[in-house]
Amino acid sequence: MIKQLSPDAATVRKLPDQRWQIAIAQADQVKAIAQATKLSPLLAQVLLNRGINSPEQAQRFLHPETEVLTSPLDDFTDLPLSLELLINAINQRQKIAICGDYDADGMTSTALLLRALRTLGAQVDYAIPSRMSEGYGINQRIVEEFYDEGVKLILTVDNGIAAHQPIARARELGVAVIITDHHDLPPTLPDANAILNPKLIATTSPYRGVAGVGVAYILAISLAQSLGKTYELGNSLLELFTLGTIADLAPLTGVNRRWVRQGLQLLPKSKLAGVQALIQVTGLSGAKQMKPEAIGFRLGPRINAVGRLADPQIVIELLTTDDDGEALERAMQCEQINKQRQQLCEQIEQEAIAIVEDAINQTANGLASPFAPPTKGRVLVVVQPGWHHGVIGIVASRLVERYGVPVFIGTYEDEAQTHIRGSARSIPEFNVFDALQFCSDLLGRFGGHRAAGGFSLEASNLEALRSRLQTFAHQCLQPEHLKPLVVIDTQATVEQLDLSLYAQIDALHPCGIENPDPVFWSANVRICEQKRIGKGHIKLVVTQDDAITEARKFTAIAWRWGDYYPLPSHLDLAYRLRTNDWNGEISLELELVGARKPSAIAAVTFLLNGRTYTCEELKHSAGRQLRIRNDQGKELIVQQGQKVATLNEAQREPTSVDICKPPYYAVVKAASEAIDSANGKLGFV
Template sequence: MVNQRSRPSVTTPSGKCLDQRWQIAPAQEEQAVAIAQAANLSPLLAQVLLNRGVSTPEQAQIFLHPESEALTSPLEDFDDLPLSLELLINAINQRQKIAICGDYDADGMTSTALLLRALRTLGAQVDYAIPSRMSEGYGINQRIIEEFYDEGVGLILTVDNGIAAHQPIARARELGLAVIITDHHDIPPTLPDANAILNPKLIPETSPYRGVAGVGVAYILAIALAQSLGKTHELGNSLLELFTLGTIADLAPLTGVNRRWVRQGLQLLPQSKLAGVQALIQVTGLSGAKQMKPEAIGFRLGPRINAVGRLADPQIVIELLTTDDDGVALERAMQCEQINKQRQQLCEQIEQEAIAIVEAAIQQSGHLEAPFAAPTDGRVLVVVQPDWHHGVIGIVASRLVERYGVPVFIGTYEDKERTHIRGSARSIPEFNVFDALQFCKDLLGKFGGHRAAGGFSLDAANLEPLRSRLQTFAHQCLQPEHLKPLVVIDAQAGLDQLNLSLYAQIDALHPCGIENPDPVFWSANVRISEQKRIGKGHIKLVVSQDGELPGTIHKFTAIAWRWGDYYPLPSHLDLAYRLRTNDWNGEISLELELIGVRKPAAIAADIAFWHDDRAYNVDVFQHKAGKQLRIRNAQGNELTIQQGQKMGALSKQLSEPTPVNVCQPHYYNLIKAALRALEEA
C-alpha cells in the first residue's frame, strides 16, 4: 500500500503550472528501527530498504552485501542454454562461421562487443552485422539473413533482438542456418522457429536472472561457454565491464544478479583494461575518478554510446569496445563525443517544437486533455511531425512524459510524400506500451518493446485510427488521477536530518537505478530563500527550514534540472528531492536535486485580514516542533512564528530571514489580529 496524496497544483508567479502527484510510502517505524539497529543504518535508510521489499534484518544484510548470496546456475533456469552451448561448441570445433546480429542501442552494441570479444578469445570465427536505424529499423531482417548465408555463415546469434522476428528466422532455417536468439524483450504470442531461445522473460519470475538486459543474456552465455571449454580465466574481467555499461545504459532493473554484477563492474571501470572504455572515460572528463556510480554511465558514458546508434554507424562503438589499440580507441571515443553533441542539439530542437505543438493545442482548447485526443478527450499524447530525426525522438518522448505525465507516442515521416511513419513510445507505470502496441497491431507494420518503452511503424493513413485505438486502450487502464507526472517518495525528512553521514550510508544502497532508485525524501514547508536561472533552463536555489531550537536555520543549495519554465518558484513549498554532493576546490558539500514540489498543507486555510489599515494573509502549518504561524503582507514580506517561541523570522521577498522578537508591540498586535482572523474564519 502507498499513500497517494494530492494537493492543489503549484502555480508559479510566472503563471506556469507544476501539477504532480506524489506517492509517499507509508512509514513503518517499528520495522525501520529494527532494521536500522541490525544494519547500523539511519532509520531513514531503513525505511528506504522496507520500501524496496527488504523486510527483515537478514534480507537487509543480503541487500547491503549481495555477493554473500549463493546463486543458482543459469543452466537450471534457461532451458535452452545447454543446447545453445552445444551449438556454439560444435561451431568452434568445426571452424564454422558464426555471425552476430546486434541492435543499434547501447544494450545491443555492448552485447555485440561482449560476444565478439568472448567468442574470438575462445577460438571462434565470428563477425557481426547491425541493421541500419535509418533505412531498416530495429531487429534482424531478411537482407542480413541472406548476406550471412552468402558469406558461408553456419550459426547466427541475435543479441538484444529477434524474439519477434518470425519471418527472418524462418528464412534462416529454410537456408539451413542454425539460430540462437538472445533477447530480453517481451514475449509475443508465438515464438520464432529458432534452434534455441534465451530470454529472461521465459524463466521463473523468482530467478535472480529474471531482470537481465540483452547484455546480461550475452554475458551469461559467454561465461557459461567459457566454463564449458575450461577457459574462464582467459576472458578476464573485460566482459563484466561491458555488462555494466550495457545494463545501466539500457535502464535494466538493478535487482538480482544485475545489482550484484553491476556493483562489481563499477569497481573495475575506473581502472578498465579496455582501451575503448579508458578513452571514453578520458573524453567525458571522468579520468582520475576513484569510483564510478551508475549516474556516471547513465549521464556521461551511456549517452555517448547511444548517440552513435541513434545518428551514425554503430561500427564506431563496436570498434571502440573491441580494439586493443589506444590510438584507435581515442579516435573512436572522440567521434562518440562529437556525435553526442549533435544528438543534444537535435533533442533540444525537437523537444521545444513538440512542446510548442502541445502548448498551442492546450491554449486553443483551454484545457490540458485536448491535445492528447482526437476527436474526443483522451489519455495518450500522440505527436507526429515531418523532418524530425527518428534516432532521437525516443529521448524527446521521455522528456514529454516527464513534463506532462501521460504516455507519449511520438513519430516522424520517413519519406517526403509522408506516407510512412516511424515512432517511439514512452510510458507511465499504469500503461503498458507493449500491450498497447499489441492492441493496435493490425494498424502497425513492425513494432516491439516492453512495458515502459517501444518502437513502431505504420502507414500514415492509419495515424488517426491509431490515435483512436490508443485512447480506447488508455481508457481501459488509466484513470484521470494517473495523468500527472508521478513523484515516488520514500520518507519525510527535516532538513536538519540531512548530512554527509546520511549520504555516506546511501552509498551502501548502491548501485541505484531502475527498481532500486536513489532514495527520495521530502521536507514540509521549506522556504525558498534564493533562486536564479542557470545554464540551459535550470534553476539553482537556496532553501532553508527552521530547526527545532529557537533561532536555528538549516540551509542547503538545491538544483532543479529543466525547470526554467517554472521560474520563479513560490516562496514556501513542500520539496521532494534526492541527495547529491558537490566537490568544489576539494570541499565536499551536500546539495538537493529537486524532483517535485507541491503547496504546503495548511492546518488552517489562507485567511485574509486587515490590521492598521493594511491587508495581510495568515495560515498555519504543522512543523515537527509544533504549529507554525505565517503572516504575509501585500509586498510579499513574511513573518513566521513557531508555537511557544518568543523569536520569529522575518523574510522580505527572497532575502535571508532575520530573527525578530515577536513580543514587541508591533508584532504582538499583528499576531493577535491574525489569530482573531483565524478564529472567526
C-alpha cells in the same frame, strides 16, 4: 483600506502538478532491521519499501556476493546446446556472425561477444541493421549476406525472439541460429537451433531480469568455462555487462545487482582502451568510484546517441579496440554525436511542448483543437514532419515527465508524408504494448513492453489511431492518474541529512530500476535563495526553520524546473541526496524531484494602500506564524507573541525588523485580519 482578494484574483505561483505516493511507515520492522544492519532508521524504511521484510533478507541484500547462485546451465534449457554449437564451430574453424542491435544494450552485447569469441579462438564478425532504413532486429538481407560470406552459425544479441521469417530463411540455407534476447515472448517462437531468453526460465531464477548483454555475458562465461579458458577473458566482459545493463534500464536485482556492483568497482581503472577514452571525454577521469548515474547520464547516452544518429560501428570499434589512439578518436566521435543528439532533443521537445500548450489554450478558450489536451484525451499523440525518429523516444519520456500522461510521438518517414514512424512512453497505469495491440489493425509494425514501444502506420490512419488510443486510455486511466507520480520512501528533517547518512546509502547501491535511489521528503522547507542556471534549471539554498532557530542550509538543484521559477518561499520538498566535490571538499546536496504547497498553510491575498500582499499561516511548534509577501518579492516572517520579525529579500541576508513600527505594524495587522477573516479565527496580534 484593506481589501481581501478572491482566489481567482490572486497571483498563484505555478508548481509541478504531481501526485505524491509516500510509503507507509512501519516502525516495528524499521527498528528490527536498523538494529540488525546498523543502518539509519530512514534507510531501514527504504529496505522495507523494496520488499525486504526481515533482518535476514536485509543482510542478503546488503551482501549479494554471499548468495549461492544456481548454474545457468540448469536454468537456461538451451544453454548446453548453444555451447555445443559454438565449440564445434570454433574447433572446425567455421565462420560465426553476430547480429546486434543499435541501442546501448545491443552494441555492448555485440562488443562483449566479439571480444570473448575472438579471445577463445573463433572466426567471428558482426552486422547491425540500419535504424533509418531497416529498423530493429535481424532481417533477411543480413541473413543472406552472412550466407554469401560463408557463415555457418549466426548469433543474435538483444533481438531475434520474434524474427520468424529471417531465422526460417537462415535454417533453409543451412545456417545454424542461436537467439540470445531478453524481450517479451511472441505466441510462437522462431525455429532457431537454440534460444536463450530469461523470459523462458523460472521467475524465481536470479538470472530472470538480465538484459540482452546479460544473456551474452552468461553465454560467454559459460563457453570459456567449458573450454577451460576463463582466465583469458579477464574482467573486461564484466565491465561491458555493467555498461549495457545500466544503460538499458534493466532491473538491478538478482545477478544484475551482484555483477553490476562488481563491475562498477572495475570501471574507474578499466583495462579497456575504449572505456577509459569514454571516461576521459565525459570528465569522469580520476573518479575513485563509479555510480550507476555516471553510466546512466554520462557514458550510456554517448553510446546510445551513436545508435540513434550515426553508425553503430563507431561504438563497436570503441569497445573492441586495444589501441589508445583509435579509442580516443572513437570516444570523441561519440561526444560530438551526443551533442548533436542533445540539440535535436531540445529543439523537438520545445516544438512538441508548444503544440501541446496551444491545444490546451485553444480548448480552454472554447476553440477547436487538432487534438485533445492531456487531461481530456488522457493520452498525447503528437506527430510532426521533420523530426528525427532516432531521438523522439527521448522526447516522449520528457513529455511524460511534464504532463503525466502516456505519450505517442511520431514523425513522417517520407517527403510525401504518407508514412509515420513513432515511439511511445508510458506511466505505470498504462500498458504501451497492450495499447498497441488494441490498435493493431491501424498499424504496420509495432512492438515493445509495458513502459515503452515503437510503431509505424500509414498517415491516413493517424486520426483513427488517436481516437483508438484515447478510447483505450479512458478504459484504464482515471483522472487522478494524470499527474506525474513521485514515489517517496520516508519523511526526513533537514537536520537528519548528513554525509554519514549518504555513506550508508552506498550499502544500498547499485541503485536503479527496481532498486531506485532513496527519495526523502521534508515539510515546510524555506527557500533562502534561488536562481536560474543552465538551460531551464533552478539552483536553490534551502533550510528548515522557524523564526527562532535556524537549521543548516543545503544547496539544492531542480533539473528542468525553469518554468516554475521563482518557487514560493516555503514548500514541502521531495529529493534525492547527492554530493558535490569542489576543490577536494565534499558537500551534501539535494536533487529535487517533487514540490508541493505545505499542507499546514492556508493562504489569502489582500490589498493594502493599493499594493498586493499574500499571507500564509503556519501552525508551528512555537505557535502560529504568518508569512507575508509583497509584489516585489519581499517576505516578512512573524511569530505569534514576538515583536521582532524576519525580513527576507532576494540576494540579501535576512534582517530583523520591529513590527511595532511602521510600515510593518499596518502590514501585519492587515494580514492578520485578512487571514483570520478567511479562516474564522481569533486575532493574531
